[in-house]
Amino acid sequence: MKKIIPFMLVLWLLPAMLVAQNNGQQQPSREELERRKKDLQREIDEANEQLKETKKSTRESLGQLRALRDKITLRTRLINNINEEINFINGDINTAARDVKTLQKDLDTLKAQYAQLVIYAYKNRSSYDMLNFVFSAESFNDAVKRFQYLKQYREYRRRQADNIVSTQEQLNRKIQNLESQRVRRSDALKTEQEQRNTLEIDKKEKDEVLNKLKGREKELVADINQRKKDAQKVQLAIRAVIRREIEEARRKAAEEEAARRKAAEEKRRREEEARKAAALAAAERAKAAAANNNNNNAANTPAPTPAPPPAKTPEPAPEPEKPAARTENVLEATPEALALSESFEANRGKLPWPVDAGNIIEHFGIHQHAVMEHIQVPSDGIVIATTKGGAVKSIFDGEVKSVVVMPGSGYVIIIRHGQYFTTYVRLQTTRVKKGDNVKTGQVIGTASTNDIENTGEVELQIWKGITKQNPEQWIRRR
Numbered sequence: 001m002k003k004i005i006p007f008m009l010v011l012w013l014l015p016a017m018l019v020a021q022n023n024g025q026q027q028p029s030r031e032e033l034e035r036r037k038k039d040l041q042r043e044i045d046e047a048n049e050q051l052k053e054t055k056k057s058t059r060e061s062l063g064q065l066r067a068l069r070d071k072i073t074l075r076t077r078l079i080n081n082i083n084e085e086i087n088f089i090n091g092d093i094n095t096a097a098r099d100v101k102t103l104q105k106d107l108d109t110l111k112a113q114y115a116q117l118v119i120y121a122y123k124n125r126s127s128y129d130m131l132n133f134v135f136s137a138e139s140f141n142d143a144v145k146r147f148q149y150l151k152q153y154r155e156y157r158r159r160q161a162d163n164i165v166s167t168q169e170q171l172n173r174k175i176q177n178l179e180s181q182r183v184r185r186s187d188a189l190k191t192e193q194e195q196r197n198t199l200e201i202d203k204k205e206k207d208e209v210l211n212k213l214k215g216r217e218k219e220l221v222a223d224i225n226q227r228k229k230d231a232q233k234v235q236l237a238i239r240a241v242i243r244r245e246i247e248e249a250r251r252k253a254a255e256e257e258a259a260r261r262k263a264a265e266e267k268r269r270r271e272e273e274a275r276k277a278a279a280l281a282a283a284e285r286a287k288a289a290a291a292n293n294n295n296n297n298a299a300n301t302p303a304p305t306p307a308p309p310p311a312k313t314p315e316p317a318p319e320p321e322k323p324a325a326r327t328e329n330v331l332e333a334t335p336e337a338l339a340l341s342e343s344f345e346a347n348r349g350k351l352p353w354p355v356d357a358g359n360i361i362e363h364f365g366i367h368q369h370a371v372m373e374h375i376q377v378p379s380d381g382i383v384i385a386t387t388k389g390g391a392v393k394s395i396f397d398g399e400v401k402s403v404v405v406m407p408g409s410g411y412v413i414i415i416r417h418g419q420y421f422t423t424y425v426r427l428q429t430t431r432v433k434k435g436d437n438v439k440t441g442q443v444i445g446t447a448s449t450n451d452i453e454n455t456g457e458v459e460l461q462i463w464k465g466i467t468k469q470n471p472e473q474w475i476r477r478r
Contacts, residue, residue, distance in 0.1 A: 033085050040078040046359060047071045050385060050455070063385065063453030065213060065371065066361050068206040075199045082192045089185045096178040103171040110164045213371045220371055228378070230408035235380055238423055241402045241414050242466050249330045249337075329465060331419035341418025344396055351395045351475045352441060354424060354460050358386035361457075364470040381423070381461030382471045388456040390447045392424055395460070395475065400436045400444075409459075410448045425459035 028036070051067035213220065332338040362383035369375040398417040406412050411427035415438060427445040432438060447456035462469040 028084065030085075030088055033081055033088070036081050037078065037085070040074055040081060044071060044074045044078065047074060050359065061453045062213070062371070063361065063450070063455060064209050065206065068202055068209060070359075072199065072202050072206060075195055075202065079192055079195050079199065082188055082195065086185060086188050086192070089181055089188060093178060093181045093185065096174055096181060100171065100174045100178060103167055103174060107164065107167045107171060110167060210371065217372065220369075221375075224369065224375060224377060226408065230406065231378070231380060234406050234409050234412055234423075234425055237402070237404060237406065237412065238414060238421070238461070238463065239466055242421060242463060245401060245416060246330055246465070249333055253330060253333045329419045331416075331465065337418045339418075340397065341420060344417045344420045347396070348474055349476065352393070353384070353475055353478070354392050354395055354458060355384055355386040355390055355447065357390070358384040358456075358458075360472070361385045362459075364468075364472060380468055381425070381459050383426075383457060383459045385450075385453075386447050386456045386458060388447070388449045388454075389428065390456050390458075391443045392427055392445045392447055392458050394438045394440060394442050394444050395422055396420075396440050398422070398438060400432050400434055400438060403430055403432065403434055411445055413444055415444075419465055421463040423459075423461040423463065425461065426457050 047067050047070045051064060051071065329341075332341050360382050362379050364379055364382055366376050366378045369377050394415055396415075396417050398415040400413065401416045401421070402412070402414040404412050406425075409425050411424075411430045413424045413427065413430060413432065415422050415424075424444065426448040428448040430445040432444045438444060447458040449455075450457050460471045460475075462471045462474055
């Protein structure tokens with residue numbers, strides 16, 4: 001029994017806790033829901049365009065599967081958004097219905113009160129009765145008060161009539177608003193059902209494409225293995241460029257440190273020579289002064305006690321050697337590189353996309369293969385599907401450090417931004433060379449073409465030194 005009581009208490013308190021938790025969550029506004037709805041519809045339209053392009057291929061492809069899955073995800077979110085909008089409309093309907101009920105009750109009360117006033121006025125409709133009521137007063141002041149009362153009574157009747165008319169108008173507006181909300185809810189429910197029907201069609205099409213792709217498992221596995229080999233080659237090339245930059249920066253820093261030490265040593269040597277020369281000159285002057293003094297004294301004058309040698313000027317203690325300015329990263333050793341790194345970091349989440357139009361078809365990190373979910377596929381960056389031959393642009397100011405051609409990956413361009421590097425892989429053509437300084441948004445090449453999926457592709461990688469970064473955390477959201 002003692003064990004059952006706490007369990008029953010938890011069951012009794014659980015609904016209240018859930019309600020409190022839901023109340024604590026901030027609900028989106030109507031404007032936010034409308035904005036989400038427009039954004040989702042735009043993304044669905046883009047996915048449809050992407051699917052239309054991939055369908056031009058004679059065979060099913062991963063691009064078709066990705067586009068269909070994106071459509072399903074976006075449409076599901078759209079349906080959820082519509083349901084939230086319906087909940088808002090239901091709330092408005094309930095509020096409007098309560099207002100109609102309250103106004104109807106107020107109107108009935110006003111009409112009943114006004115009916116009583118009309119009946120009273122009808123019974124006392126004779127002007128003689130009204131005059132008799134005034135002149136039957138016992139004093140002049142009492143007569144004035146009775147006259148004022150009759151005046152206020154008539155004003156009260158007029159206000160009651162106006163209140164009835166105003167309340168009736170409010171009631172009519174509320175009823176119209178209630179009807180319009182019901183129409184909106186009906187339209188929203190209809191739209192939601194249409195989206196659900198389209199969602200089922202998309203799911204069936206996705207399953208058909210998935211089944212056909214699973215029949216080409218050997219071909220897909222071979223493609224995965226080849227892509228892994230190509231990605232490893234690209235990664236080795238990137239790391240080699242970055243290490244070369246680190247060694248070059250370290251060599252320059254060492255040379256600058258050696259030159260600084262040599263200059264400091266030369267300065268100390270010159271100061272020491274100057275000090276010795278000054279001390280020797282002072283000793284010579286003291287010796288000449290002593291000889292001159294001896295010649296001027298009389299012969300019988302006792303020889304003066306020889307003056308003590310001049311006190312030796314203590315040598316100044318050598319200044320402690322100032323350590324060279326150090327940075328956490330040798331790639332930021334120069335002020336220009338440090339400023340560029342800080343500017344790059346300040347634009348985290350706000351950097352532009354490398355293409356004018358496109359969508360991400362492969363995300364950063366290790367993820368499951370789209371068809372064979374038991375296979376893990378690594379990605380060093382993000383792959384963006386765009387128009388065939390579309391312009392590829394630098395996402396930040398920097399210096400081109402390498403332009404190479406990698407088998408299976410097309411042109412690879414590596415641009416340095418202080419201690420950061422952006423790498424653009426799978427380019428069909430290039431418009432820059434090693435050593436070029438580029439600006440944000442400058443065209444550096446064109447996207448490669450994926451003939452199977454009938455689209456353009458470009459891969460963006462971001463490195464901080466030799467550490468890979470997730471580009472989606474650096475570029476702005478669309």
